[in-house]
Amino acid sequence: MQDSVNLLVAFTAGAFSFLSPCVLPLFPSYLSFITGMSVDELSAAKSRSLKPVITNSLMFISGFSIVFIATGASLGSLGGLLSDYRNIVQVLGGLLIIFFGLYITGVLKLTFLGRYIQPQITRRPAGVLGSILVGAAFAAG
Numbered sequence: 567m568q569d570s571v572n573l574l575v576a577f578t579a580g581a582f583s584f585l586s587p588c589v590l591p592l593f594p595s596y597l598s599f600i601t602g603m604s605v606d607e608l609s610a611a612k613s614r615s616l617k618p619v620i621t622n623s624l625m626f627i628s629g630f631s632i633v634f635i636a637t638g639a640s641l642g643s644l645g646g647l648l649s650d651y652r653n654i655v656q657v658l659g660g661l662l663i664i665f666f667g668l669y670i671t672g673v674l675k676l677t678f679l680g681r682y683i684q685p686q687i688t689r690r691p692a693g694v695l696g697s698i699l700v701g702a703a704f705a706a707g
Contacts, residue, residue, distance in 0.1 A: 600626050600697055622697040629701025 583589060594605050600622045648655055668674045 596626075597623070599700065621694060625694045625697035626701035626704075629698035629703075630705040631701075632698075633702045633705035 597619075598604055600619070665674070669676060669679060
């Protein structure tokens with residue numbers, strides 16, 4: 567019984583996350599980027615096979631998942647290693663928060679922290695491998 571409740575809670579949380587105003591508007595652009603087709607072309611594709619769309623979407627999700635699973639596993643391991651140094655990590659974390667607070671309030675003027683770099687992708691990476699790479703890049707971002 568407990569497992570079915572956990573599954574229902576996880577599914578509901580995922581559905582609400584997907585329907586949130588910061589995720590749902592991204593879906594058409596994500597789908598267009600993955601498939602290489604506009605929304606109008608996707609609508610017309612209902613009569614054609616959607617196998618490439620589904621395959622590329624699953625590969626995107628795989629790339630996204632790989633990054634999150636690897637990050638979670640590595641940070642979990644790192645957390646276990648650093649548990650012996652908890653007091654030092656807390657002090658360093660507190661100093662880092664103070665440092666960034668002073669930067670955000672304008673007390674510290676560090677121009678290198680204010681740079682903005684946005685690489686532009688001129689052409690979509692092709693095929694299944696491209697979809698995995700785009701998913702991984704999306705997760706890293």
